[in-house]
Amino acid sequence: MVRFIIRRLLEAIPSFLGICIFTFLLLHLVPGGPAEVAIGPHYSPARVAAVNRALGLNKPLDVQFGIWFWSLLHGNLGTSYSSNQPVLKMIGQALPHTLELVVVAIVVSHLLAIVIGTVQGYYANTWFDHAVTAVSFFFWSMPLFWLAILVVLIFSIDLGWFPSGGITNVTAIHSGFGSYVAHTVLPAGTLVLATVAGWMRYMRSSMVDALVQDYVRTARSKGLSELRVVFKHALRNSLLPLITLLGLSIPSLFGGALVIEEIFNYPGMGLLFWTSAFNRDYPVLLGITVIVGVLTIVGNLLADILYGLVDPRIQYR
Amino acid sequence: MIANPIAETKIEAAELPQPSRAWRRFWRHPMGGIGVAGLIFVILFSFLGPIIYHVSPDATNLLELMHAPSLAFPLGTDQLGRNYLARVMVGGQLSLIVGFASAFGTMIIGVAYGLISGYLGGMVDAVMMRIVDILLTIPSLFLLLLLDAMFQPSALVLTLIIVFTSWFPASRLVRSEVLSLKQRDYVEAARAFGASGWHIMVRELLPNVMGTVMVATTFQVAASIITIATLSFLGLGLPPPTPNWGALLSSSMSYMYQGAWWLIYPPGIALLVTMLSFNFISEAMKSAVDVRL
Numbered sequence: 001m002v003r004f005i006i007r008r009l010l011e012a013i014p015s016f017l018g019i020c021i022f023t024f025l026l027l028h029l030v031p032g033g034p035a036e037v038a039i040g041p042h043y044s045p046a047r048v049a050a051v052n053r054a055l056g057l058n059k060p061l062d063v064q065f066g067i068w069f070w071s072l073l074h075g076n077l078g079t080s081y082s083s084n085q086p087v088l089k090m091i092g093q094a095l096p097h098t099l100e101l102v103v104v105a106i107v108v109s110h111l112l113a114i115v116i117g118t119v120q121g122y123y124a125n126t127w128f129d130h131a132v133t134a135v136s137f138f139f140w141s142m143p144l145f146w147l148a149i150l151v152v153l154i155f156s157i158d159l160g161w162f163p164s165g166g167i168t169n170v171t172a173i174h175s176g177f178g179s180y181v182a183h184t185v186l187p188a189g190t191l192v193l194a195t196v197a198g199w200m201r202y203m204r205s206s207m208v209d210a211l212v213q214d215y216v217r218t219a220r221s222k223g224l225s226e227l228r229v230v231f232k233h234a235l236r237n238s239l240l241p242l243i244t245l246l247g248l249s250i251p252s253l254f255g256g257a258l259v260i261e262e263i264f265n266y267p268g269m270g271l272l273f274w275t276s277a278f279n280r281d282y283p284v285l286l287g288i289t290v291i292v293g294v295l296t297i298v299g300n301l302l303a304d305i306l307y308g309l310v311d312p313r314i315q316y317r
Numbered sequence: 318m319i320a321n322p323i324a325e326t327k328i329e330a331a332e333l334p335q336p337s338r339a340w341r342r343f344w345r346h347p348m349g350g351i352g353v354a355g356l357i358f359v360i361l362f363s364f365l366g367p368i369i370y371h372v373s374p375d376a377t378n379l380l381e382l383m384h385a386p387s388l389a390f391p392l393g394t395d396q397l398g399r400n401y402l403a404r405v406m407v408g409g410q411l412s413l414i415v416g417f418a419s420a421f422g423t424m425i426i427g428v429a430y431g432l433i434s435g436y437l438g439g440m441v442d443a444v445m446m447r448i449v450d451i452l453l454t455i456p457s458l459f460l461l462l463l464l465d466a467m468f469q470p471s472a473l474v475l476t477l478i479i480v481f482t483s484w485f486p487a488s489r490l491v492r493s494e495v496l497s498l499k500q501r502d503y504v505e506a507a508r509a510f511g512a513s514g515w516h517i518m519v520r521e522l523l524p525n526v527m528g529t530v531m532v533a534t535t536f537q538v539a540a541s542i543i544t545i546a547t548l549s550f551l552g553l554g555l556p557p558p559t560p561n562w563g564a565l566l567s568s569s570m571s572y573m574y575q576g577a578w579w580l581i582y583p584p585g586i587a588l589l590v591t592m593l594s595f596n597f598i599s600e601a602m603k604s605a606v607d608v609r610l
Contacts, residue, residue: 015454018448141592141593142589143585144547145550146566146589149570149585251453254456258458258459259458259551277462278466289460292456
């Protein structure tokens with residue numbers, strides 16, 4: 001197991017390098033460099049040259065990359081052009097909020113998808129199955145940002161149950177943990193609604209496949225209860241495609257979190273990325289892309305380990 | 318010997334290329350007809366609608382601000398007194414055109430890349446797929462925002478940006494199909510006759526991945542339309558004044574607290590109907606050509 005993890009981490013190094021080089025090139029090959037942004041309205045060629053010198057942007061591209069990558073390895077992602085703060089500090093403040101949204105979405109969506117999908121697969125082609133399929137198609141087709149708007153409209157404006165944005169109560173001096181949770185319910189809930197439909201459909205079809213397999217027939221003929229057959233024998237095997245899907249859907253979860261953070265004004269990495277894109281704040285954009293890439297690699301590794309825990313046929317060597 | 322129902326049905330489908338049978342199965346699927354009808358409705362609404370309902374979507378009228386739907390304004394008016402029905406109709410045009418164009422671009426690049434990678438195999442395949450793996454670890458929305466911020470997008474630039482960020486999954490899909498197809502006898506036979514690699518890729522392999530490609534294309538059109546709407550919603554899509562559904566929703570958010578429900582529902586419902594239609598069509602196609610995605 002340890003050797004497997006080490007081997008996978010070593011395999012991840014070229015991917016990590018690739019992400020760094022790709023993002024760096026993408027940002028630096030494009031005209032209208034950051035100097036114009038840093039200077040603002042008092043724009044002149046001489047000042048652009050001066051700023052380029054100060055930021056090191058006049059050096060050859062490979063030297064620039066070398067400098068950036070070397071400091072990245074030392075945990076320094078540079079300084080934001082627009083706020084003059086260290087990029088790592090800005091990401092450090094925003095990342096926990098995003099992770100919270102994504103992790104809550106993964107856990108809650110999976111629990112819901114597994115339970116509903118299993119029942120749906122077991123009762124395949126009944127009215128229950130068709131009704132759930134109709135509902136899941138509806139949510140699956142719903143544009144995420146419109147869903148978020150409707151959630152705000154219904155649960156915040158009309159019913160007034162939860163706040164519609166931010167993470168703290170502005171008027172209260174000490175808004176405790178309860179307020180924090182209340183601010184997280186709607187954004188996290190929206191992400192759950194958006195992701196659960198697809199996973200549920202996956203779970204349903206892999207459950208349908210599992211229920212006709214020989215080992216299920218064997219389990220039944222041993223006289224095990226239906227509950228045991230479904231939730232122990234069939235479920236464990238039909239979880240495998242779901243785990244693969246989880247690894248694949250991590251990047252789109254971060255994308256979804258970005259949209260949700262923008263609508264709910266939720267101070268996570270997506271919101272930071274969005275404002276930085278408007279400001280052309282290159283160090284922040286570069287830093288976030290690299291961090292998200294690393295998180296995806298780690299997430300895939302975790303999914304692989306989980307795969308081995310669920311599937312008894314796989315042994316790590 | 319090997320109990321794999323998926324592989325067996327695929328062989329059957331590959332050896333009996335009967336488009337008419339797949340066609341019939343498509344129409345017999347309950348979702349097929351509904352999806353096609355929905356899509357035709359959306360296209361007529363966006364393209365024929367503005368010709369029949371001949372009202373300018375951009376004409377402002379400061380005497381008629383923020384009206385709820387009435388006989389004079391079937392979907393009300395917005396904050397500048399513009400006719401909202403006209404705006405929602407026109408709003409579909411660019412979304413649909415850019416959506417279709419970028420989906421076809423995406424599939425062309427993805428299919429070509431997957432065909433070459435899968436057919437050549439070995440080292441080339443390993444390197445080509447590693448590149449795709451790396452690009453797939455960056456969330457496409459982040460890449461899109463990055464590119465969108467760097468180039469001020471017109472419709473054409475937006476199409477290219479979407480193509481650039483969404484061809485990776487298609488290439489993977491085609492490559493894995495090709496890997497199994499190229500072991501088949503007919504490929505072996507073509508090679509024995511001295512067929513060139515080009516001939517085998519285009520004439521032998523390509524027709525046999527078309528079923529998968531068609532299903533993936535419908536998915537991709539839906540995904541592209543959502544992407545355009547999302548980018549416009551985030552304020553980085555197509556420039557004003559031409560309305561589009563995402564931008565309409567984005568500006569309607571400011572009037573949410575004033576109870577302007579007529580600004581929020583129509584563009585969203587238009588998007589939802591479009592998405593539902595495409596998802597129905599791809600579901601029916603999936604069962605008609607027997608592919609799993």
